[in-house]
Amino acid sequence: MNSKLLWYIVKxxxxxxxxxxxxxxxxxxVTRAVPGGPFLGEKAISEAATAALEAKYGLDKPxxxxxxxxxxxVITKFDFGPSLKQRGQDVIDIIGRGLKVSVKLxxxxxxxxxxxxxxxxxxxxxxxxxxxDKIIMVITTAFVxxxxxxxxxxxxVLFALKLRLVPANGAEAGGLILPVITLALYPMAYITRxxxxxxxxxLGQDYIRTARAKGVSGPKIIFGHAxxxxxxxxITYFGPMLAYIVTGSLVVEQIFAVPGIGRSFVxxxxxxxxxxxxxxxxxxxxxxxxxxxxxxxxxxxxxPRITLE
Amino acid sequence: MTKKPFSxxxxxxxxxPATDAEKEYMxxxxxxxxxxxxxxxxxxxxxxxTVCFFIIVLITLAAIFIPMFWPYSYDQMLGITxxxxxxxxxxxLGAFEYGSTEQERIDAGEKVFPHIFGTxxxxxxxFIRVVYGTRISLAxxxxxxxxxxxxxxxxxxxxxxxxxxxDLIIMRIVDMIYSLPDMLMVxxxxxxxxxxxxxxxxxxxxxxxxxxxxxxxxxVFALLxxxxxxxxxRGQILSLREQEYVLAARATGAKGxxxxxxxxxxxxxxVVIISTALQIPNAIxxxxxxxxxxxxxxxxxxxxxxxxxxxxxxxxxYPMRLVIPAIVISLIVLSLxxxxxxxxxxxxxxxxx
Numbered sequence: 001m002n003s004k005l006l007w008y009i010v011k012x013x014x015x016x017x018x019x020x021x022x023x024x025x026x027x028x029x030v031t032r033a034v035p036g037g038p039f040l041g042e043k044a045i046s047e048a049a050t051a052a053l054e055a056k057y058g059l060d061k062p063x064x065x066x067x068x069x070x071x072x073x074v075i076t077k078f079d080f081g082p083s084l085k086q087r088g089q090d091v092i093d094i095i096g097r098g099l100k101v102s103v104k105l106x107x108x109x110x111x112x113x114x115x116x117x118x119x120x121x122x123x124x125x126x127x128x129x130x131x132x133d134k135i136i137m138v139i140t141t142a143f144v145x146x147x148x149x150x151x152x153x154x155x156x157v158l159f160a161l162k163l164r165l166v167p168a169n170g171a172e173a174g175g176l177i178l179p180v181i182t183l184a185l186y187p188m189a190y191i192t193r194x195x196x197x198x199x200x201x202x203l204g205q206d207y208i209r210t211a212r213a214k215g216v217s218g219p220k221i222i223f224g225h226a227x228x229x230x231x232x233x234x235i236t237y238f239g240p241m242l243a244y245i246v247t248g249s250l251v252v253e254q255i256f257a258v259p260g261i262g263r264s265f266v267x268x269x270x271x272x273x274x275x276x277x278x279x280x281x282x283x284x285x286x287x288x289x290x291x292x293x294x295x296x297x298x299x300x301x302x303x304p305r306i307t308l309e
Numbered sequence: 310m311t312k313k314p315f316s317x318x319x320x321x322x323x324x325x326p327a328t329d330a331e332k333e334y335m336x337x338x339x340x341x342x343x344x345x346x347x348x349x350x351x352x353x354x355x356x357x358x359t360v361c362f363f364i365i366v367l368i369t370l371a372a373i374f375i376p377m378f379w380p381y382s383y384d385q386m387l388g389i390t391x392x393x394x395x396x397x398x399x400x401x402l403g404a405f406e407y408g409s410t411e412q413e414r415i416d417a418g419e420k421v422f423p424h425i426f427g428t429x430x431x432x433x434x435x436f437i438r439v440v441y442g443t444r445i446s447l448a449x450x451x452x453x454x455x456x457x458x459x460x461x462x463x464x465x466x467x468x469x470x471x472x473x474x475x476d477l478i479i480m481r482i483v484d485m486i487y488s489l490p491d492m493l494m495v496x497x498x499x500x501x502x503x504x505x506x507x508x509x510x511x512x513x514x515x516x517x518x519x520x521x522x523x524x525x526x527x528x529v530f531a532l533l534x535x536x537x538x539x540x541x542x543r544g545q546i547l548s549l550r551e552q553e554y555v556l557a558a559r560a561t562g563a564k565g566x567x568x569x570x571x572x573x574x575x576x577x578x579x580v581v582i583i584s585t586a587l588q589i590p591n592a593i594x595x596x597x598x599x600x601x602x603x604x605x606x607x608x609x610x611x612x613x614x615x616x617x618x619x620x621x622x623x624x625x626x627y628p629m630r631l632v633i634p635a636i637v638i639s640l641i642v643l644s645l646x647x648x649x650x651x652x653x654x655x656x657x658x659x660x661x662x
Contacts, residue, residue: 015484015485019485019488019489022485023489026494030497034505145639145642145643145646149598149617154635157628157631161628247490250602251602254602255621266602277497284493288490292488
């Protein structure tokens, strides 16, 4: 590992830390615009929550002091305070419970999207301009243009309500099938297109021609040379894919009634539960920033040709 | 004059003045064409993009003009007549069905305008709600992109032209906003702006008609989405300002603002227009997403996202109420995306191979 790469990694990590700090700060001060401030909201909250918040953040103290206490609690203890609407519960506990379900949902969707996307993309590239390629491209174009909530609702109507193949409620057994498919379709379509174009690019390279001229067998060229090299751009999509899955899961969990973090986030928005909104925003944003960081670093490590700026 | 083989003498035949026929041959076969004409020609050759363009124009015209002559309005509950109890027969009508009083009028020989998509659970004509929702979604997409364009263009050209410390500071800010998870920030801002008293601040002004929620949507777009546009413009300007004609302009004493307006912006305009066109479906996407979460337009005003969201409640009995806005929104986003792609292929000279 050379010093330039090391310096890049350090710089990238610093930017990520700064971003997380910015998220916390923005979240805190934006919610100050709420009448009464984020810790009280505009509606009545439980006595216990008021007392706990009063003691913790010193609601009569200046804003900066409240901010520093909040920042310190979040960074050192992952403590976001009590929920304003769900009595006697801390925000971090609610998030923890929801995150378990959501991670299962999101990771399954991501894995499915990756595998099927790469397979379809490779098929499309190898059968370029043939019928299969055209069908794949038309379908992926349609998927890319469809918002996740519409895709989810349509799948719900078709498979759960009309055909009754799977349960409509995400909390039941097998109920995660449709949410996973809904979340996976867009990234799958995107990865398919990405793999296709990068594979076409790789297949035109000189070393492929050399391998072919040497008499290397077809499958060996495809799997050993072409596919391996065309997967590099896919790595850059890891971060955006996670961001998509996180925001997508907000509505998908709502549609299919999956008891995950996205659903509790959405209900906290309608309930105006500001400590919950702040906590969830910070946790999800940190998740996205970290994934972006990992995918960026991985990209640089995997492909040494990429210039470091 | 006969020419001797191997002679070094010049062949005089080659120096006879050209005849008219020969001159005719050298004239350009077609009139010269401008960059714009060339682009339009390439665009028209792209069948997919042309079809998409007509779909967009058709939907836009429909969204603008249909509400002008349609006998129902988007917030009119047909079952409610002043001084009488609510007539529930108007709620949840199927396509081409009529409420009880309308049925009486039809029986009496009157003509009643049909409810093409039926009515919703409050007895509002669903067709006009979809048309209105389309209007809102298109308007939000269009104006949000314009806002993004203006802010991005201003900041980007300042950063690109000034360079040095100004550029460094602006680009660090851009980097940070860029690395923020945009959708989460959008949700947060929209959730907070809704209750921040914006509706009182705009009371009595022209803005009140638009509604506080849509304005907060615009604010959100203005705050977050200008960064990629400003990056793009900065990149354009950085490469353009090294060109000789900028040096020439500066040598003849042109001021900075003049160079930006007369040389840099016109030369980067095609890239800018293309990315603005591609921004519109993005904005429509975001608006429908926020409306779906209940953070979009104020009720009773519909948008395609809020229509889809409302339809979720009665999904089992009335799936068409979801399917219709779903189809419209997908059609709009798909055609805008494909048209934008066509526009890029036709107008971006750097991509022409």
